[in-house]
Amino acid sequence: MLRHSPTDTINFAGRSIFVKRDDKLHPDFSGNKARKFYHFLINDFKNVTRIVSSGSAQANSLYSLSVLAKMKGWQLDYYVSHISKYLKSQLQITPAIASNYTQAHANGANIIEVDWSSPKLSGCKHLDDAVSIFKPEYYKQYTQQEILFIPEGGRCDYANTGIYLLGEEIISWVKAQNITALSVFLPSGTGTTALFLQQYFKECQTELLDVQVLTCSTVGGDLYLQKQFSALNPDDSVHPTILNDGVKYHFGKLYLALFALWNEVLTTSGIEFDLLYDPIGLSVLKSHIEAGQCQNRQILYIHQGGLLGNATMQSRYHRKLMNKR
Ligand SMILES: Cc1ncc(COP(=O)(O)O)c(C=O)c1O
Known part of the structure; x- marks a missing residue:
């Protein structure tokens, strides 16, 4: 139950990347929360x-x-x-x-x-x-x-149980695909999911298997996220790498450029991502790829669900677009 989500392949930012479809885990209990709870x-x-x-x-x-x-x-x-x-x-x-x-x-x-x-x-x-x-x-x-x-957003050690299973699923998929270097990307809020995943991958690291977690902050900026990681685990050798695209985003604020990117990905891949975290994640990953990073690595983006909030976000974006006319 609530395990083994499928993995899709999409074209993104001029290359092929994988998407782990945790949004498909269960209609009522999906994504990030399915893992954390x-x-x-x-x-x-x-x-x-x-x-x-x-x-x-x-x-x-x-x-x-x-x-x-x-x-x-x-x-x-x-x-x-x-x-x-x-x-x-x-x-x-x-x-x-x-x-x-x-x-x-x-x-x-x-x-x-x-x-x-x-x-x-x-x-x-x-x-x-x-x-x-x-x-x-x-x-x-x-x-x-x-x-x-239960602390806000499931930011607690209990979240480890489900996130470690996500890590296990990724590692068995990596082995089945004969992938030796993988960057797993996911946007962070509290940073709990990214941190626990990186901890898991660190335990699995061998000379032949290099899996790293890349993330970005959607709340409070890079320094805030760094502090969140340290509060969960002071050992910074297991902290994920924080990327940014040069913009300091405010959580929940509307950004038309991000909405355009979200729409483009929806059209080209057929995958609906969430409208709070993923547009920032997609933008940061795009700029990372366009800067020539990750060329020798496969990329796996984790779809963390959250789609129920999209209807209200979409109507907010449509109102903003109408007001611009
Ligand atoms: C859809 C979605 N993406 C990303 C996140 C961020 O997860 P975390 O707080 O573990 O960093 C959340 C958390 O609430 C979420 O619901």
Whole structure:
């Protein structure tokens, strides 16, 4: 279950590259989150009745956790900083645009807007910190065995279980293809997936097998991503290589040039990538290839899912294009 995604070949930036189709793992539980939450799916947490997490109201972790909670019969409390009027209005109309928020709501998730003005949260800026402040309240009602706290975006050691399996799948595919030098590229948010993959490949490294992880930052810039890696593992010999295309992107902001690239890849390859992380990833990889890097290596791009958020992103892009006219 949730393993062995297929690998496609596409033409990109004037050469042939491979795409690992983790978006095809499962319709409800796909991509990055299928790998990161695999641990919770396959293990039996027999006393758990509630899970608590946090993130953006549009995040695919919200949707995936709502599916996980529904499958396991758990209640999900998901803390968000803010829910836009637009998203809230989607709950009033039928049919609503399917999004991570509307679908998670339909799955019974409690999506809770944090009240930052509460004295309890004074000086607190991050959602994960707010959740730590709420923890003692939860422990008055639940024992440690009954409740699971999952950090924002699945940034925790539990993510290792599924990401190592992804690493294993890639290594057996590499061997079957007789590939000796491979660059695996994936855009990073928290950097958890890229880091755990690089750790796995380092363990498999031999003189005849060279697999490296290349990534780029989509949130906060290269230095921020570097810090994220160090927080997960201080040993920088297992950190992935961070690339950029010279632009400092802001997460969730619209970039028409990136939308054009995303559309071009959709047309030429027939593959729909996500509209938050992948346009940045594709642009960075394109400039890396065009700079003549990776000439003697095969490239495998990991499609990390996240497609449910595309409908709202596409309508935002279309509104921006209309306003330009
Ligand atoms: C579609 C997609 N791509 C990339 C990422 C980034 O993954 P990570 O936070 O492990 O760097 C995420 C994470 O939420 C994602 O959902």
